Amino acid sequence: MSDDLSLLVSFFKALADESRLRIIGVLAAREATGGELAALLDLKPPTVTHHLAKLRELGLVARRVEGTTHHYRLVPERVEALAKQVLSSETVAATDATLDHDAYAVKVLRSFIDGETILSIPTSRRKRDVVLAWLVERLPEGQDLPELELNALIQRHHPDSAALRRELVCSGFLTRERSVYRRAAKPSDDPPQPAA
Amino acid sequence: MSDDLSLLVSFFKALADESRLRIIGVLAAREATGGELAALLDLKPPTVTHHLAKLRELGLVARRVEGTTHHYRLVPERVEALAKQVLSSETVAATDATLDHDAYAVKVLRSFIDGETILSIPTSRRKRDVVLAWLVERLPEGQDLPELELNALIQRHHPDSAALRRELVCSGFLTRERSVYRRAAKPSDDPPQPAA
C-alpha cells in the first residue's frame, strides 16, 4: 500500500547527501576500493564504510572482496530501475492511496454538525461549503421543490432556512427556476491528469 | 563548478521526506489550501507551512494568495525540468570536476617518497603501483635500456634496483625484449562511459 511511498523516501534519502553523490560520481567512472574513496573524497575510512553501507542497502552499489581489500562498483541497472520507477510515480498516484481525501470535511462536520442538526453556519466559505454539501445530501434528488416545501426540509436541520436556502443556491448546490428548486448535478470528480 | 552538485543535493533533500512527498501527491491531483493540506495529512498548519516553504524554494510549488487563504499548486514544468536534469547527470560526470583524481596518489607518494629518493617499497600492490608509476616517469622515454644502465638509473632513487626492475616489468610499466628494457605505452585514461 504505502510501500511505494517508503521506497521513494528511501531512494531520495540515499541520494540526499553530498558525500554519497560524490561516491556515486566516482563509481560511475570506475570501480574503487574503500581506501581510494576515502582519499579521493577526503573522508576517513569509517565514514565511507558508513555511506557505502547505505548505498548497498538499496542495491545501488555492489562489493567484491579480494583479500583484505574491498572493491566497490555501481550497479547501473539498479540505478536505472529505481530512477524509472521514481519518475513514473513522481507526479501522481504515489501517495493517493495513503491519505483520506475526506479528512478535512470530516473535521469540519465534527465541529458544526451534531447528529442531524447544524449547530451553526460557518462563516468561512470553504467550511460553509462542506456543511452545505452535507445538507444537500439530505434533500430529495431529481425532484422539483417549491420554496415552502424546501424550507420545511431544511428546518429539520437548522431553523434559518432562508439563509441556508440562499447559500445553497449561491454556492451552486441548488438551482432555482420558475420559483421551484432542484438539486444541481454533482461536479465530476475525475483527477485532472491520470497516471501515465 | 560544483553548483551542479549542490543543486542535485537540494533536489534530493527536498523530496527526501514523507510529508513533502505526500503534499506533492495531493497537489498533483488538485490545488489545495494550507488548512486543507494540514487536515489531509494530519499535520499542524505550521508544519505544512514549513514544508511548503522548502518546496517553493526550489520552485516545485507555487502560491496564489486570495484574502487570508493561500492556495498552493504544483509546477509540473519545474518538476519535469529538474527530474530531467537530475537523470542526465545522475550516472556520470556530476561530480567529476569537484574531486581530485590524484589525491590518492599524492597521499601515497608523500609517505613513500622524499625528494627524489624512494624511502621504502610499499608491500601493498595498489600503493606499490603508485610508486612505480612515479619511478617510471624518471626513466627516458622511447629508448632501449640495457640492464646495467637501467639499474644505474633506478639506483638514483633506491638501492634495490633489481627488485624495482622486476616489479616495473611485472606491473607492465616496462617491457623486456632481447634483454633490453623500454618504457611501455601508457594505458588510455578515457572514462568508460562518457556523458550522454
Place this chain on the structure above:
DNA sequence: TAGTTAATTAGACCATCATCAAATCAAGAG
C-alpha cells in the same frame, strides 16, 4: 474599532544522521 479566521513566524524539543577516533576483525607476509 473590535473580533474572527487563515496563515506565518519564533522558539523549543526531539530524532536522525554525518563524521570521526578508538577498538576490533580478517587476511596475508615474515
Place this chain on the structure above:
DNA sequence: CTCTTGATTTGATGATGGTCTAATTAACTA
C-alpha cells in the same frame, strides 16, 4: 605465531531538520 594492512564496528559528538505550541501578522466582518 606475530606483525602489518585494509576494512568494519562501536560509540560519541555535533549539526541538520521535522514537528509542535505560542505568539504574531494580515485580511475580512460586524
